[in-house]
Amino acid sequence: MADLLSLDDALARWRYVVGAAWTLPALRRAALRGGFADLPASAPVPSVLTSAAHLLLLGLGWPLISWLIMVPVTYVAADVPGRIARTHGLVDPQGLWPTHGPFVVLLPVQVLLRLDAWAMILGGPFLLGTFGASGLLLALRQRHSGRGRRLVLAAAGLACLALTAMAGLAWSFGAFDPTALGLDSGRTGAALGVGAGILALTGRRLGAGTRSALAVLGALAITVPIVHLTTTGVAMLIWYLD
Structure with missing residues (x-):
C-alpha cells in the first residue's frame, strides 16, 4: 500500500x-x-499472446520471405528486364534456378518458395495454408504446453490446410480463377502485417526480440501491395504470374 x-x-x-x-x-x-x-x-507471458505472436511470425513470415526471394530479388539478380529485351520472349521463373545435377537438392526448396510466394500474392484461402502449417508446427513444438491449447492449434491448422487444398483443387479444375477476380497483390498480408505491428506495440510482456521481429515483419508486409502498385512492381508481378 x-x-x-x-x-x-x-x-x-x-x-x-x-x-x-x-x-x-x-x-x-x-x-x-x-x-x-x-x-x-x-x-x-499469457499463452494466447505468445501463440499469436509465433503464429504470425511463422504464418506470415514464411510467405513474405518467399515472395522477397522469388519475386523482387530474383527479378533484379537475374536481370529479367534485360533478358526479356534480348530474347523478346518470356523468361520462365523456374528456369532461373539450377535444378540439374547436384543442384537437384534445391528442387524441394524451390517448390516451397514458389508456393509460398503465390500464397502471398493471391492471399485469401491460399495464405491460410501457411498459417495452417504453422499451427501444426507450433502444436508439435509446444510439448510442454496444455493439451487443450495444442489440440486447438492442431485443429485450426488442419482446417486452414483443408480450405487451402479445396481452393487449390477448385482452381486446378477451372472452377474459378483468382487472377480473373482481381489479384489480392499482398493486401491480405498487409492487413496481417498491421496486426503484427499492433501486437509489437502492445505486447509488452513479449520478449524484446519477438516484438522487434513482429515490427519488422509488419513493416515489410505492408510494403508488398505498395510495391505492386509501382511500375517496376507491376512488371515484376506480370513476369512472375506469366
Missing part, C-alpha cells in the same frame, strides 16, 4: 494494481503448496 501511495501518476497506480492482480493466482498456488521457493520472479 505504501508503494501505491508513493506513486503520483494515476496511470502508474493503475499499472501497479493490474500488475499486482496478475500475480495473485500464482501467489495463491504457491501458498497452497506451502512455500514460495518455486514462484517465478516475474509474471509469465
Whole structure:
C-alpha cells in the first residue's frame, strides 16, 4: 500500500494494481503448496499472446520471405528486364534456378518458395495454408504446453490446410480463377502485417526480440501491395504470374 501511495501518476497506480492482480493466482498456488521457493520472479507471458505472436511470425513470415526471394530479388539478380529485351520472349521463373545435377537438392526448396510466394500474392484461402502449417508446427513444438491449447492449434491448422487444398483443387479444375477476380497483390498480408505491428506495440510482456521481429515483419508486409502498385512492381508481378 505504501508503494501505491508513493506513486503520483494515476496511470502508474493503475499499472501497479493490474500488475499486482496478475500475480495473485500464482501467489495463491504457491501458498497452497506451502512455500514460495518455486514462484517465478516475474509474471509469465499469457499463452494466447505468445501463440499469436509465433503464429504470425511463422504464418506470415514464411510467405513474405518467399515472395522477397522469388519475386523482387530474383527479378533484379537475374536481370529479367534485360533478358526479356534480348530474347523478346518470356523468361520462365523456374528456369532461373539450377535444378540439374547436384543442384537437384534445391528442387524441394524451390517448390516451397514458389508456393509460398503465390500464397502471398493471391492471399485469401491460399495464405491460410501457411498459417495452417504453422499451427501444426507450433502444436508439435509446444510439448510442454496444455493439451487443450495444442489440440486447438492442431485443429485450426488442419482446417486452414483443408480450405487451402479445396481452393487449390477448385482452381486446378477451372472452377474459378483468382487472377480473373482481381489479384489480392499482398493486401491480405498487409492487413496481417498491421496486426503484427499492433501486437509489437502492445505486447509488452513479449520478449524484446519477438516484438522487434513482429515490427519488422509488419513493416515489410505492408510494403508488398505498395510495391505492386509501382511500375517496376507491376512488371515484376506480370513476369512472375506469366
